[in-house]
Amino acid sequence: MINLTDSAINAVRNAITTSDKPVDGLRIMVEAGGCAGLKYNMGLVSGSEAEDTVIEREGVRVLVDHKSLEYLEGTTIDFVIALEGSGFTFENPNAKSSCGCGKSFA
Template identity: 40%
Template sequence: MSAVAQDHASPQYDEPPPPLVFTDSAASKVKELVDEEGNPDLKLRVFVQGGGCSGFQYGFTFDEIVNDDDTQMSKNGVTLLIDAMSLQYLAGAEIDYKDDLQGAQFVIKNPNATTTCGCGSSFTP
């Protein structure tokens, strides 16, 4: 007779992918700005609002308050906040920080944007 080994361990599930990508470069710049402000409770809030030449535009601000509908992401000691409405338009996007010949700025690469304006700060979903 042969014995059959059975594995009764619980199945392992992968964690869901993050709602968006927050690059090391962006996280480092946010940390630098938070350190300059001297307030470790500050978090970077990324949002989408109506306006701009393409219909919607991106916005960035620092915030100490986390709302009930906010999605939070942490990287390298800083926290990114996205409200539920904005998350619909930012899901799968990459938030990066570029410092090159065109200047220093946060940049959003958004796969949901079908049209963007020349400056890159507004889009059409």
């Protein structure tokens, strides 16, 4: 299961309501790249794929493909507002290491 904090849910909900296109949910993926080997990728999407795992919390839908789910199982996603900048953070128990930016892991 992937967990979203209340702050993350509010940030996603705000992005969906201010989008100028129809949005079905937030897609979260893990892809090769980044400074640690794997990176998180997120974006609003207009539809789901047949094999997506769909997680719904408080009306917010999160779509995750099968391969990414292996890396994201147990992850908590938060949205943090800080002096250095605002953004999503990932607390991933499957990560053996991560980079300083928090967007890449191994």
